[in-house]
Amino acid sequence: MTEAARRDRVFLVVVDNSEEHHVALQYACLRVRKSGGRVALLRVIEPPGQTEWAGVGALMAEEQRDEAEKLLSGLAVQVQDLTGGYPILLIREGDPRDELLALLAEESPISILVLAAGADSGGPGPLISALTGRFASRVRVPITIVPAGITAAELERVT
């Protein structure tokens, strides 16, 4: 791989409320640190839906956005410490799966999607199930699935 191509590649990590996304983020950061590229963080916020009062709905959307920004900028500091580069921050509103697919379908710089599998017996998580199952044909980039129980030493070794 040439140096230019390495700088261009972007690892996308989906930041959701699961514990697993930390593993995915760790993996992406280690890959970037060792062989170049950038990290992108995607946070999809749920639209507030219909509420009795428009003001309440507007306030909800605003608070969700604030929270997402705070969360991402916190993680961005971590990413910067690990990789030396500031990540690309993406906030979208809607259904996580649809927004992720839409992002991948666009002319986006994303090169590799990093997902972490769920640790419990309830399957690998909704995103992985959808993207490797019904929606596999709509994914335009390679997907890396990181097992949830992976140890830090193992992560160091495989990246």
Add this chain to the structure above:
Amino acid sequence: MQVYLPIAEMSVDALLLLGIGFGVGWLSGLFGVGGGFLMTPLLILTGIPSPIAVASGACQTLGASVSGLMSHWRRGNVDARMGLTLLAGGFIGSALGVQLFALLRRLGQVDLAVAFFYIVVLGSVGALMVRESLGAILNRKRDGQVRLHEHFWMHGLPLKVRYRKSRLYISIIPPMLVGFGIGILSAVMGVGGGFMLVPAMIYLLGMPTAVVIGTSLFQVVFVSANVTLLQSIQTGSVDVVLVVLLLAGGVSGAQFGAAMGAKLRGEETRFLLGLLVLAVAGLLLWGLVQTPSQPFVTEPAP
């Protein structure tokens, strides 16, 4: 298809009740409102006696809110401690409200009182909704509402408790008062009260919006359960046949409404809801002031 309602002691077209249930359920799914504040007046307008309409309305609200509470609970959007504080006030309020209701019934003024409550509440809620959506339509670029993060007298009250999920450290008195007020409304009007509870929790108590809907449903479910229980013990006016018919229509209607509501986010629709609420209030007002077709009615003494 006539069915006999055993408590209301009258025959009503079952399809009409299913239709009302479906329509109100559809609206509540569409707009994300409880729907109780439309259900009870519509029942009164179809000729169901007010006490039955109110008590059965509370029971119907209970049935319609449980699934919402469960889904919010699963997603961790319920502040249980705040919910219990609200509920403590709500139980007292609803118990008193049922006593008030029973008293009004003994005085023979319950129809008037219920209609009056509805005209005042629906009139002001509808007017606020129309005003709010008109403002938003006319001035779309308005900045989001700003929450006042100020300290006022409320924050000096004793008995402070830490509400971790709501990120609040406030006295239990304001939430109890809010719950109390909603409890009274719930008992007298047969509504869940979410349309007043939600703004009160946000603007008065300062709760973060993420947990407001789930926590308000927590209060609504248990207060309407309490109202149902107390009404059926004290006034014996919960008509289960009526409630089952309304719920059967309501559950399917809510599914349709929610599916449509997800695609629809316009101020125009909320404007229409406001107009609808005002129209119901207007109809109730007309019912109060029009000259009755029969000036005198004889009925057996209670």
